[in-house]
Amino acid sequence: MDSRTRFLKACRGEAVDRPPVWFMRQAGRYLPEYRNHRAKHEFLEVCHTPELAAEVTMMPVNRFAVDAAIIFSDILVIPEAMGLDVTYPPGGPVIKPEIETAAHVDALETPVVAEKLAYVGEALKETRKRLGDDKALIGFSGSPFTIACYMMPKMGKDRSMGARILMKRDPALFDVLMDRLADIVVDYLKMQIASGADAVQLFDTWAGEVTPVEYERHILPCHKKIMESLADEGVPRILYVNGVCGVLEMMAAAEPEVIGVDWRMRLFEARRRVGEKFALQGNMDPFALYASPEHIRGEVRRMIDETGGRGHIVNLGHGITPDAPVEGVEAFIDAVVNAELPKSL
């Protein structure tokens, strides 16, 4: 069974020889070849240049036996396409002008995605050439809420604070912004699918920080709209929320094929709560990569025991950290590749 088949079957809950594996932010700063590349090219230059983005996308595929590549890009290409200025100083991204009022929201451009973000489609096509046909290629977008978190003024240490306060102070304005972002995300993910993505993941790093009532009122409608709008595209849709425990059943109501599970809940518990209909993706603590190979092997064993290796895409519970040891990643991938499925299957 090749990697692409394995990945796509796992997304649909079909039988596989072993669960597929990839990991969030796998083309990132923890890789020496990525750091070397970034010494020559600015972050946005890489995002904007299909050849460079494809080159970085391939780095983890060239080094590890991952079953899928995920296109190298950034969630903030969307606000950039809306006419905002996005920079990446140390300490985290900065978007100007900041969004606080109805006038600010009105002033945002609605981009023609096929023009403004064409470079992402080109990067996917270029990656497919390099990747061949037997590995899966994943497209992605930041979710409206997580993008909105970066569009608001930063308050305190918490990146989600501005968006969470606007959501409470002016829910109507907040929903207008969210809905505009959702429409762009739909166009953006459709373009990625048309450009060769085998699956798409919606990343919501911050949606686990709101109250369950707020998730239901202000975030779930966007997740539903995006998932429903992609239902006829014929590729698996992965919905990832960091902090899934409090909102899991609501995420399931958006009906993705795959639900991402972070490390703070067990996979069997997630399956008990949402049933066999959904594949699960996750969920090793990213910090486990700093531990011994034995510890990592034990974590891989635990994950596969919890799902039976069926309807399960092995992954971290959140993105890999910038200084994670490559040896930990090797131990992680090796353990999945050599995993035996539980006897009962």
Next chain:
Amino acid sequence: MDSRTRFLKACRGEAVDRPPVWFMRQAGRYLPEYRNHRAKHEFLEVCHTPELAAEVTMMPVNRFAVDAAIIFSDILVIPEAMGLDVTYPPGGPVIKPEIETAAHVDALETPVVAEKLAYVGEALKETRKRLGDDKALIGFSGSPFTIACYMMPKMGKDRSMGARILMKRDPALFDVLMDRLADIVVDYLKMQIASGADAVQLFDTWAGEVTPVEYERHILPCHKKIMESLADEGVPRILYVNGVCGVLEMMAAAEPEVIGVDWRMRLFEARRRVGEKFALQGNMDPFALYASPEHIRGEVRRMIDETGGRGHIVNLGHGITPDAPVEGVEAFIDAVVNAELPKSL
């Protein structure tokens, strides 16, 4: 019904005229009188001086109709009592020397709490004099895990990262440190009870960041030891973990009287999962204080509807932020004080 009776009855799940209210970090920087006080006195000077600590403890009681005072102190008085140097530069507390090896753990002092931390007992006694007999007085300690997070070198942006990695790399050493901290926390909370605390809260800001397996293996034993060791002291024990959703049933196994619930899960869901045996404390999103009075009243209504006002101590789901508006706090307390209980009670 006076505030102290109301608070203590609510902790035991007994009938009250309305749920009691206090809030985490209620004596803090959001209060102008606190900022004025701190302009004259260093943070640790206030912690170490019973009259100053009592003065600050009383600030929210003097201003708002809260039912309880919580002693003004800091979770890091424990590492300080163990011989470490604790400072509070902008950006967060720093403890030196950092703890990384068995030799570092061995070198930690085991303080005689009644001597080294006598000033906290004196602060409680002084506060009781000022508070009178009709308000509750809450003592507290940081939990072993949260204290340990501050004792490790800071890695990346995540304060819990060092402790979470040591837990995986050297679980035996980690458990030795946790157990030593748990013993000190027990002595410390017993002293606070002997000094007049009507209830004690164990704060675990970071325990919700570990995996459920790690919580069960490395944190729950400490929570159990602390709760069991205080069982005969005759005061309610409040166990607070930020990020309760993934570990709630395990927290219940430690058998506190009261379980703190953060804002990311609903109170009725917490009650469904642990039953009527436990009182619940929480759980308004601290950022709701930045919203309109109507929004805040709606949140108070939601909380009381979810618990029926029985076995419920109204609180925020986490500590108040340093720049929260005082008007929001006023709206919050007023809404609780004027709350009508559901008709069915």
